[in-house]
Amino acid sequence: MALRPVTTIPKSCPSLEFTRMNNLSRGSTILFSTDDFFAEAENLLKDTEAEWKEGVYVPEGKWMDGWETRRKRISGHDFCIIKLECPSVIYGFECDTSFFTGNFTPCVSIQAARLSPSEENLIPPRKGVRGQAASAEDMKKVERINSQKWTTLVAKTRLGAGYSDTCHNYMGVENREIWTHVRLNYFPDGGVARLRIFGRVEKSIQEILSKRPDQTGFIDLLAMKNGGYCIGLSDAHYGHPRNLILEGKTRNLSDGWETARKLQRPETLAEDDNGNLDLYGFEWAAFRLGVPGSVYRVDVDTATFKGNYPYACKVEGCFVNQNDDEEIQGNIAGIGAGFDQCENSPWRSLLNMTMLEPDKNHTFDGSSLQKIGPISHIRVTIFPDGGLAKLRIWGVPSLLWES
C-alpha cells in the first residue's frame, strides 16, 4: 500500500522549556541523607509518578511515596546528597510534592558541586533505612566537604502543597556549569515526592569514544548518556520523547514516546482508487545530538507498541553551527514539520517516510538512508500518531573526520 501524504498545518514549536530535557534523576543515586524517618530519600529519584495508598500505615507512620523526614525537635535542617550518573549541565528542577498535603517541606534550596572521587569519599556509606537518621559522627564526616564546593542553583524557595494544581514546583537554573552532585536542602523538615533534575549529560569526546558498544565502531550520537537531548516536540501525552534516547531495554509503553490519539481524526479511514491510505496528521520530536557526526545506521524501535505503533515515520537531520545556542534550537525545532517543506527549513531527509510494524526494531542503513553529511540535530516524525520505544542514531563523530 502506498503512502499519500496530506498537508497539515505545522503546529508551532512549544517554548523551549527545561522540562523537555532529560530527567537526570534516572540513574542518579542517593549518597547521604540526614533523616529517612517516614520514607527513604531514594523515593525522590523513582521514574514512576508518586502514589497514594489510602489507609496504608508502616510502623513509623503513614506510608508515603517520597522522601519524608521526622518533625524536627532539634536545631538544624534536613538535606540529602545525590550523585548524578554522569557529569551534567542542569537546566532546572521539579520538586513534586504530590500527596504531601500537611507534611510537605515548606522551603527548599538546591545546590550542586563538582566533587572529585576523594571528596566524594568523605561521604559515609549510605544506610538508607526507613526509621533512621544519620549519626552525629556521619554528619561530621559530610561537613568535611568544603562548603565552598556547593554552588546554590535555587535559592530558598517556598513549595506548594501536594494537590494536583500546586504540587509541581518548577525551578529554572541559569548557571550552565558541569556538575557531578546535587544537594537538596529542606527548611526545616518534611517531605517531597519526587525531585526531577532536568538537563543534559556533558562528556568529553574521548570518554564517549572509549565506550563504543557497537562492533561496527559506530556510536549512538543521540543517546542521553552521550549528551543528546530533546529540543522540541509536538505532543507528549502518554510518554515524553526523551524516553527514546534512554539506555536499556523497553519494559512497557511508559519507557517510550507516546502521543494522544488525534481527536479530530476522521470517523472512518479511507483508501483512494489506487489503494493509498489517507493520513490525517503527524507528530514530531526534535533533538540535539550529543556529538555532531555522520550517520550510518538508524534504529527505529516500536517494542511494546502493538496497537498504537505509528503507521509510518520519517527521520530528518540538520547541521547548525552554533549547535548549543538555545534560542536557535528553539527556532529550528518545528520548522517545516510534517509533510511540508518550508523554504527556510534547515532539515534534510535522512530516512524518507517509511511504514512501520508493531513491536519491532527497524534497522535502516546503506541505501535506505540519504547522504546528508554531518549533522548536529535530528527530528523524527510519526504519521499520524502513536508511539516509539527507542530511536538510535549510529554514526561517526565529525571530529574524527577533521583530525
Ligand SMILES: NC(=O)NC(NC(N)=O)C(=O)[O-]
Ligand atoms: N499523617 C501524617 O502524614 N503524619 C506524619 N507523616 C507520616 N508519614 O506519617 C507527619 O507528621 O508528617
